[in-house]
Amino acid sequence: MTIDKIPEEWVRLVKDIEEYHRRFIIFTLGENDTGKSTLCRYLVSQICHLGRRVAWIDSDLGQSILGPPATVGMRIVSPTEGEESPLFLRFVGSTSPIGHLLQTLVAVRTMMDKAIRQRVDGIVLDTCGFVTGRIGLEFKFQKIDLVNPTHLIALQKGRELEVLLRNFSYRRSLSLRRFPISEAVQPKSTDQRWEYRQEQFRKYFHEAKVVNFAFAGLGLHGHLPDFQSVQHWQGLLIGFCDEMNDTLALGIIQEVDLKRKQFSCLTPLQPKQRVRSIQFGSLHLDSSGRELILKK
Numbered sequence: 001m002t003i004d005k006i007p008e009e010w011v012r013l014v015k016d017i018e019e020y021h022r023r024f025i026i027f028t029l030g031e032n033d034t035g036k037s038t039l040c041r042y043l044v045s046q047i048c049h050l051g052r053r054v055a056w057i058d059s060d061l062g063q064s065i066l067g068p069p070a071t072v073g074m075r076i077v078s079p080t081e082g083e084e085s086p087l088f089l090r091f092v093g094s095t096s097p098i099g100h101l102l103q104t105l106v107a108v109r110t111m112m113d114k115a116i117r118q119r120v121d122g123i124v125l126d127t128c129g130f131v132t133g134r135i136g137l138e139f140k141f142q143k144i145d146l147v148n149p150t151h152l153i154a155l156q157k158g159r160e161l162e163v164l165l166r167n168f169s170y171r172r173s174l175s176l177r178r179f180p181i182s183e184a185v186q187p188k189s190t191d192q193r194w195e196y197r198q199e200q201f202r203k204y205f206h207e208a209k210v211v212n213f214a215f216a217g218l219g220l221h222g223h224l225p226d227f228q229s230v231q232h233w234q235g236l237l238i239g240f241c242d243e244m245n246d247t248l249a250l251g252i253i254q255e256v257d258l259k260r261k262q263f264s265c266l267t268p269l270q271p272k273q274r275v276r277s278i279q280f281g282s283l284h285l286d287s288s289g290r291e292l293i294l295k296k
């Protein structure tokens with residue numbers, strides 16, 4: 001995608017980072033289709049051009065760019081590492097934070113801490129458009145509070161973010177900036193958003209294999225399925241986690257034997273990867289990665 005004219009606010013933000021902020025955490029905020037991801041991409045690439053190491057954290061679970069949907073992804077980009085550095089994932093459980101608010105917040109903070117431990121100069125955080133309504137507002141309030149950004153970039157059409165922004169307008173450590181929305185933003189329909197998610201899942205599971213997996217003795221967490229109902233397990237999206245609960249790979253449960261505590265699972269997990277716990281999500285997918293709507 002090319003941006004015809006880079007808005008002066010964007011250029012000024014990069015200049016401020018260059019001149020005044022050896023360390024920075026940029027939080028982008030806005031409803032759907034406000035240009036958040038495009039801005040994040042621009043910031044990551046421009047700040048990287050300044051010679052800085054930047055962690056790009058993508059916490060949009062539905063229209064995710066880094067990693068498959070239902071995960072928070074993180075990549076460290078620098079002049080030497082480029083954009084092909086390792087991708088870190090944290091499975092959240094679904095393509096929306098609703099029903100997974102805690103997992104989403106913990107995933108974002110864990111990724112930030114990992115980036116900080118890897119001595120990045122700064123973080124650029126992309127977020128989802130879930131920002132209004134009673135739950136959306138409180139979720140975003142808690143997320144901003146937890147992330148404690150140095151820069152909060154509000155992309156709003158009217159004044160829809162003001163009620164949230166008021167909470168942070170007196171925070172001395174934070175620079176609050178309101179950016180206009182570009183007329184070039186192309187809104188996506190609900191169907192386009194759904195298709196995008198399916199395509200991202202399809203690509204992720206494209207080279208996956210069916211493996212048999214015994215889960216006796218392993219940690220189990222997330223939305224634990226009903227141990228009396230095989231149907232509840234079949235097609236369930238899960239995360240295979242390491243000892244720090246970072247996600248090694250996602251999987252789609254195929255067949256399950258609840259007595260023997262075994263299942264077969266479609267997954268790109270590599271045999272050498274050591275699974276320490278299994279995180280259960282709340283989505284069901286068919287073996288091509290399409291979301292299934294289950295009858296209750």
Ligand SMILES: Nc1ncnc2c1ncn2[C@@H]1O[C@H](COP(=O)(O)OP(=O)(O)OP(=O)(O)O)[C@@H](O)[C@H]1O
Nearest residue numbers: 001003032033034035036037038063182184185186
């Ligand atoms: N400044 C811009 N110039 C040209 N095209 C843009 C610009 N900003 C956004 N777009 C285009 O508009 C579309 C939506 O932008 P983007 O994905 O950045 O928005 P978003 O707020 O992240 O959306 P989502 O709600 O899906 O996360 C994209 O196709 C993008 O290429």
Ligand SMILES: [Mg+2]
Nearest residue numbers: 036037060063
């Ligand atoms: Mg986006």
